[in-house]
Amino acid sequence: MVNVQAGKRNSLTDVEGILVGHHHVLDPDATLGSGAATGCTVVRIPGGATAAVDVRGGGPGTRETDLLDPGNTVRQVHAILLTGGSAYGLAAADGVMRWLEEHGEGIPMDPADPGRVVPIVPGAVIFDLPVGEWGIRPTAEFGYRAADAAAAEFERGSAGAGVGARAGSIKGGIGSASVVLAEGPAAGVTVSALVVANPVGSVFDPRTGLPWGAGTDGPDYFGLRSATPEQLAHANALPVKGTVLNTTIGVVATDAALDPAGCRRIATTAHDGLARATRPAHSPLDGDTLFAVSTGTKETADLPLPPAFPGNLLMLDAVCTAAAVCVERAIVDAIRTAAPVAGIPTYTELFGR
Numbered sequence: 358m359v360n361v362q363a364g365k366r367n368s369l370t371d372v373e374g375i376l377v378g379h380h381h382v383l384d385p386d387a388t389l390g391s392g393a394a395t396g397c398t399v400v401r402i403p404g405g406a407t408a409a410v411d412v413r414g415g416g417p418g419t420r421e422t423d424l425l426d427p428g429n430t431v432r433q434v435h436a437i438l439l440t441g442g443s444a445y446g447l448a449a450a451d452g453v454m455r456w457l458e459e460h461g462e463g464i465p466m467d468p469a470d471p472g473r474v475v476p477i478v479p480g481a482v483i484f485d486l487p488v489g490e491w492g493i494r495p496t497a498e499f500g501y502r503a504a505d506a507a508a509a510e511f512e513r514g515s516a517g518a519g520v521g522a523r524a525g526s527i528k529g530g531i532g533s534a535s536v537v538l539a540e541g542p543a544a545g546v547t548v549s550a551l552v553v554a555n556p557v558g559s560v561f562d563p564r565t566g567l568p569w570g571a572g573t574d575g576p577d578y579f580g581l582r583s584a585t586p587e588q589l590a591h592a593n594a595l596p597v598k599g600t601v602l603n604t605t606i607g608v609v610a611t612d613a614a615l616d617p618a619g620c621r622r623i624a625t626t627a628h629d630g631l632a633r634a635t636r637p638a639h640s641p642l643d644g645d646t647l648f649a650v651s652t653g654t655k656e657t658a659d660l661p662l663p664p665a666f667p668g669n670l671l672m673l674d675a676v677c678t679a680a681a682v683c684v685e686r687a688i689v690d691a692i693r694t695a696a697p698v699a700g701i702p703t704y705t706e707l708f709g710r
Contacts, residue, residue, distance in 0.1 A: 361682060364535035367690075369400065369551035370509040371535035372610040374652045376401045377551060378507030379517030379531075380499045387489045387699045394489030394698055397440035397449045398517035398531060399503040400551065400608050403462065405433035406650040409620035410479065413628050416602050417644035418444045418482035425648075427617035431477060435462045436504060437648050438480030439518040439531075439553050439606050442494030446482045452500030453478045481646040483555040484602035485521030488699050514694030518606075521699075522555035524635075524692050526595035528703040529554040532691030534683045543613060543675035546655050550627065550683035552607035554691040556635045557600075557642045561692075563593050566708045570634030570689040573682060579689060584708050592707045604644035605631055607687065609680045614653035619673050624649035626677035630684030647684070 364371030381396020410425045420438070424431050436453050440446035454476045457463055463474030486494065503517065513519075519531030535549035554560065561568050566584025567576050576582060584592070609627045627647045632638040639645050657672045667673075692704040 361536040361679065362539060364537050364547055364549065367535055368533040369535065369549045369608060369610055372547050372549050372612050372652060373654060374402060375610055376507035376509060377511040378503040378505065379512060380502035380506060381517055381520045382493065383520050383698065389487055389699050390490065392489050393493045394521045395441040395485055395494050396517045396520040397438060397446060397495040397499045397503050399453055399500060399507055400437040401504055401507040402435060402650060405435050406652045407432055407615060407617055407620055408434040408648060408650045409617050409624050410646065410648045411621065411624035411628060412646045413639040414604055414643035414645035415641035417646050418447065419480065419646055420447050420450055421477065421479035424477065425479060427621050432617055433477065434479055434650065435476045436478045437608050438478055438500060440480060440482050440495045441485040441518050441521045443482055443484045443486050443602065446495040447480055448497055449495040449500030450478045450480045452497035453504045455497065456501050456504035479648060481606040483518060483522060483553055483604045483606060484600060485555065487600055488521035488523065513690060515696040515698050518553045519691065522553055523598055523701055524554045524556055525559040525598055527692065527707065528695040528698060528701040530691040530695035532687040532689065532694060534686035534690055536679045536683060538675055538679060541675055542660055542671035543657060546611060546613045546657065546676060548611045548676055548679035548683055550607060550609045550680065550687040552605060552684055552687040552691060554605050554688045555603055556605045556638065557598050557603040557640055558635045558637045560635055560688065561704065566592060568634065568689045568692060569636055570685045572633055573685055588708055595702065603642050605635060606646045607684065608648045608650065609683060610650045611676050612652050612655040613657060613672060613676050615651040615673065620649040620651050622673060623677055623680045627680040627684045630681035634685045634688035
């Protein structure tokens, strides 16, 4: 799937009906240990969408992930929270729920009163507490404002949940990517990803300086070239990330019509993209978590297969492959768009654009 055509925005919101909003605080003089440098990002899906999740890291911080098991009852989510602040940051989900309730978004619980709804808001956190002051982390107000800001266009890099992110020895951030499948059993389907890159592992090859995530598409796709010996020497001399907790989190989306089991398969395969772009991935020091959502607005034709197989099997396979590519590209986007925060060196400072 090399050089698959990107969507119009090359972002998660290329899947129609999905919106992204950030809220963060960032002091220009923040350091490791002082000032404000944290935030959250909300993926809002008006009307809801089918969803699932796959948690791979050894140290996850999550909310409502059990609910997303395909064997459980509730089959839709209304928003997904990606946040800094470690476990404290899960408080931001309360603000997302408040915004959704005020706007009538959620599971209707009383036919006589449409205002009685229960919004479903799963979430996951990254550990960014050492960036900025330990006690400054996302609150319910952050979640409310991020939900309110959700739109088709959004900032990347050091924004929202990506403000305090670090990717190994360099600045992490939030990135996005999409593909539109032009042919085959999933022709016309859009697949996209939004990722907060905050791994303990490295995101670039120490031999070339190229992002590991450029491996599938090749450096030409991103307009990249190998680093000079001087650049490599500087980058490879950076101290390794010293925090015990880290984590890469994100959302993959498609407009293909899928049930919760299909979404779970997409979330599982999307982790392949994370593993291609980060080394190591899924470590005991990470809480790597990827959600998958299906808006179901794009119909595809089932193909004749033996009765033991579902009719959409080949479509699902194509979407899974695209999801991994989107995650890989989104991690490259995150580190290339990251701006300096708290003196953490960025990829572009080290290797140029």
